[in-house]
Amino acid sequence: MPESLSTSDRLGVSLFHRLEPLLEQVSKPIQYVGGELNSTVKDWDCGGFGPGGEELTARWALMYPDAYEIGLPNQGVMILYEVINECPDALAERTYSVWPDMEALLRSEGISQFTVDGHRALRDFDLFGVSFSTELGYTNMLTALDLAGIPLHACDRGDDDPIVIAGGHAAFNPEPVSDFIDAAIVGDGEQAVLQVTELLTTWKAQGRPGGRHELLLRLARTGGVYVPAFYDVDYLPDGRIKRVAPATAERGVPWRIAKHTVMDLDAWPYPKQPLVPLAESVHERMSVEIFRGCTRGCRFCQAGMITRPVRERSITGIGEMVERGLAVTGFEEVGLLSLSSADHSEIAQIAKGLADRYEGTQTGLSLPSTRVDAFNIDLANELNRGGRRSGLTFAPEGGSERIRRVINKTVSEDDLINTVAAAFSSGWRNVKLYFMCGLPTETDEDVLQIADLAKRVIDTGRRVSGQRDIRCTVSIGGFVPKPHTPFQWCAQLGAEETDARLQQLRDVIRADKRYASAIGFRYHDGKPGIVEGLLCRGDRRVGKVIEAAWRDGARFDGWSEHFSYERWMRAAAAGLADEPVDVDWYTTREREQNEVLPWDHIDSGLDKDWLWQDWQDALSDVEVEDCRWTPCFDCGVCPQMDTKVEVGPTGKLLLPLTVVNAGKDQLLETG
Numbered sequence: 001m002p003e004s005l006s007t008s009d010r011l012g013v014s015l016f017h018r019l020e021p022l023l024e025q026v027s028k029p030i031q032y033v034g035g036e037l038n039s040t041v042k043d044w045d046c047g048g049f050g051p052g053g054e055e056l057t058a059r060w061a062l063m064y065p066d067a068y069e070i071g072l073p074n075q076g077v078m079i080l081y082e083v084i085n086e087c088p089d090a091l092a093e094r095t096y097s098v099w100p101d102m103e104a105l106l107r108s109e110g111i112s113q114f115t116v117d118g119h120r121a122l123r124d125f126d127l128f129g130v131s132f133s134t135e136l137g138y139t140n141m142l143t144a145l146d147l148a149g150i151p152l153h154a155c156d157r158g159d160d161d162p163i164v165i166a167g168g169h170a171a172f173n174p175e176p177v178s179d180f181i182d183a184a185i186v187g188d189g190e191q192a193v194l195q196v197t198e199l200l201t202t203w204k205a206q207g208r209p210g211g212r213h214e215l216l217l218r219l220a221r222t223g224g225v226y227v228p229a230f231y232d233v234d235y236l237p238d239g240r241i242k243r244v245a246p247a248t249a250e251r252g253v254p255w256r257i258a259k260h261t262v263m264d265l266d267a268w269p270y271p272k273q274p275l276v277p278l279a280e281s282v283h284e285r286m287s288v289e290i291f292r293g294c295t296r297g298c299r300f301c302q303a304g305m306i307t308r309p310v311r312e313r314s315i316t317g318i319g320e321m322v323e324r325g326l327a328v329t330g331f332e333e334v335g336l337l338s339l340s341s342a343d344h345s346e347i348a349q350i351a352k353g354l355a356d357r358y359e360g361t362q363t364g365l366s367l368p369s370t371r372v373d374a375f376n377i378d379l380a381n382e383l384n385r386g387g388r389r390s391g392l393t394f395a396p397e398g399g400s401e402r403i404r405r406v407i408n409k410t411v412s413e414d415d416l417i418n419t420v421a422a423a424f425s426s427g428w429r430n431v432k433l434y435f436m437c438g439l440p441t442e443t444d445e446d447v448l449q450i451a452d453l454a455k456r457v458i459d460t461g462r463r464v465s466g467q468r469d470i471r472c473t474v475s476i477g478g479f480v481p482k483p484h485t486p487f488q489w490c491a492q493l494g495a496e497e498t499d500a501r502l503q504q505l506r507d508v509i510r511a512d513k514r515y516a517s518a519i520g521f522r523y524h525d526g527k528p529g530i531v532e533g534l535l536c537r538g539d540r541r542v543g544k545v546i547e548a549a550w551r552d553g554a555r556f557d558g559w560s561e562h563f564s565y566e567r568w569m570r571a572a573a574a575g576l577a578d579e580p581v582d583v584d585w586y587t588t589r590e591r592e593q594n595e596v597l598p599w600d601h602i603d604s605g606l607d608k609d610w611l612w613q614d615w616q617d618a619l620s621d622v623e624v625e626d627c628r629w630t631p632c633f634d635c636g637v638c639p640q641m642d643t644k645v646e647v648g649p650t651g652k653l654l655l656p657l658t659v660v661n662a663g664k665d666q667l668l669e670t671g
């Protein structure tokens, strides 16, 4: 821990004068400077003071635990940053993971982890919110806590330390990080952060009764904030969990913690002022979320399961967000985001409306294409009017029709071939196909069929286009079973088996010279997937593994150049030495129906019996339909969360209808 953490006795002062001399010694210094277009630095005491001098400002530091270039475009953090900063008595600043060169300098100079907005020390804030998209960000949170001088373990924190709150999809099983966080919030954050903010300011106005413990208790009693310290976990002799229950001393703490769901997306048109990065980032465009949730029922997809039900933004709402976002950012590309954007019930009108409005301008529109059907090609053509038709991506996910029934990805091989035929005949030249390896019940044969599929894609492309320069890129990731999905009980395929299966596939693709140069093959080895599997289905005992890995140097585990499997296995051996469980127990072991799962007390709304039945259906190759278009099949979310599917048609129009460059053409003609 750095020795001197502050240059002043006052909280919230800028550390920039101490950081500035370090910037010329680190890579990409611009990422630490802040001041991006649409960023905000509010007065530290913007909430003022109560009659007895109580300070009333709620101060959030929000972290995306990865490098700036990955973290800045993150929609979740961007939305919460803006929602909080719109409150007169609250402020939010952002912090990202510092690279190892900056970490070393901060340690040697005794400077804290800082926010990029006000360059304020993390420990000065009331609340430290960390958004986890993936479990591989856990060690980066520990670095930030340590650099900030905040005790790593929640039980060692005092009244002057921030409340550390985890959010994001990975927080749906917060148990592996329960030693390090004070609380976790699952589901949509917009209303949740306002609720926490209000609760904090009320507690401050009352003179902070009961200190940190009382504040956490008030949060826990809302029913929507999980405070791990208020729950006891008992284990069976064989290592399985016996039960998770509220600690008896903490009255009023619920048995299960509910996820948050924003029902009316039009009422939350955020980000209204998207941030524009100073340094190069992964997405040089703005994004508009066109709907939330997915009910297609892909059994491997945690995001689809935990974000139910579907809630669409109206056409008007989308049109207004696109127009305002472009005006305030200067971006020239807009991505229409969601888990499966082509599924918006009014996507054809949205695509045509936006294409008409921005035709002839520099503005590009993009739709992450994953749905495999010809309709998607029409959409892609619409959004790329006049643009270069470089590549389209589809995600059949499984190599054989049988395995696609197991995962409920209802795409036939003919669907795929018809779709790529439509794409190639519309001028597209490169099709990227995304698959997973290691799916439940998968055999070598299921994976080898990917090669046949890729060859048919090339043949189809050559035939319909009459060209030889057709490419198909096959991209394969290892499957990791996730909590709150029907596959939460299944055995993960071991790293060596995954690698062997992919090696066979590569050999088969390379062996056929007629196609070898036309088929690109990208895959990751199976080892990171095992660590991800350990972290995502782990329980509280895995906390020791995370800490041991971090102390041994684990940082940026999502980056292949920083990831070390051997380090994680060393950490697991040390961290689990006194336990009757090991890495295989967490990853490659199939669970029984009655096993208490570490995340059972986190209520995603999904009925556990329904999930089990869906798992059994998977094993019998039985598919389920999408409840957007068919009757409800009782997954449990809507009655449990008092929500419902919200889809169009809304009868609304994309507004305004003006064609953007009409005036410009006129000017040119008259000029």
Ligand code: SF4
Binding pocket: 295, 308, 309, 310, 627, 628, 631, 632, 633, 634, 635, 636, 637, 638, 639, 644, 645
């Ligand atoms: S409860 Fe029914 S309507 Fe709601 S998401 Fe589940 S299956 Fe669909």
